[in-house]
Amino acid sequence: MKPCLVLYMPVIHDGYRQLLRAYEKKVARLYILGASLIHEHKYLVREIRALPPNDVRDILRTTTQFPFIKVLGRRRICALRDTYIITADEQITRRIAKRYFRRSRVRYVKSFLRWDESSVDTKAPTKYDRTSHAKNDRLLMQMARREAEKSSDWWRHVGAIVPLRSKMLVAHNEHVPSEYAQYAYGDIRDFIPAGTKSDVCSAIHAEKNLIAQAARDGISLLGRSLYVTTFPCSDCARVIAYAGIKQCFFGGGHASFDGVGVLKAYGVELIFVK
Known part of the structure; x- marks a missing residue:
């Protein structure tokens, strides 16, 4: 039996169109999440520009x-x-699958729009302390990259990990109040040159997201190691330094490296993972 395609479509953008074209002849049925399911998630109810599910179905x-x-x-x-x-x-x-499809086989596919990585990635800063080729560091960076792919940001997707003894703290850059905010309202970063005014953004950066989660759960990051796919912006660098993190492993550059001085001033070791 052919599978069913189940989607939440607050807007119809090219990312969804590509997904629909890919599965148009591969699934038996297409379901659009309705209001009763959407309203289970309060942060989505205020998406004032979201199309009504019945209108999406008709289109x-x-x-x-x-x-x-x-x-x-x-x-x-x-x-x-x-x-x-x-x-x-x-x-x-x-969340819907976890609640309703526990007995079902569920396959997750990408739907968010992405810029080509070559247009947003830059070289690593020259003032890092050392390079790591260690297997464990590379595995943790791969985990951070997988976490980054969960981001809905169409310009840059960043993942961050802090390994603890009993678990991993993980986070990615996340638009608020929901991951669909930039599709409903547009992204202010479209009008700001890369590497400038990193604080002007509708998303919480991966590093801040992770550190906020740790603070909420009462987890100290003093002396811990952070793995992040992209070198932190200057604002995140300050938060990392004040959180007491002592090692920052990064897998790629950022358009601005103002944070290098801040991190070094607070004794944070900078390690480029190749």
Whole structure:
């Protein structure tokens, strides 16, 4: 039996269009998350520019070749519990799957728009302390890169990890109040040159996200090591320094390296992972 495609589509952008084209002839049914399921997630209710699910369904019926398109609500979702589900790799769909599709096979696919990495990645700063080729450091950086792919940011996706004895603290740059904010309102970073005014942003940076989570959970980062896919901006560098982190492993450069001086002043060792 062919799988079903289940999506939350507050807007119809090219990332979703590419996903729909890829699975148009590979799935039996397409379901759009309905209001009853969306309202389970309060942070999405205030997406004032989000299209109503019924409107999305009607648009897709005229612009795609899916033979079956329905709005999925609480009553209908129970019928999918033993079905092979394909869905977007997004927070809301992961939460829906965890709650309703525990017995189902679920495959997550990318849907967010991305800039080509070559347009946002820059070389590493020259003033780092050392280079690491260690297997463990490279594995942790790979984990950070996988976390980065969860970001909905279309310009830069960043992942951060702090390994603890019993678990890993992980975070990525995340738009607030929801990961769909830039699609509904636009991204102010579109009008700001790369590497400048990093504090003007609708997303919380991965490093701040991680440090805030640690503070919330009462976890001290004093003397800990941070692994981040992109060298921290100057604002994140200050937060890292004041959190007491003593090693910053990074996997790539940033358009601005103002944070180097701050980190070095607070005794943070800078390690480039190749």
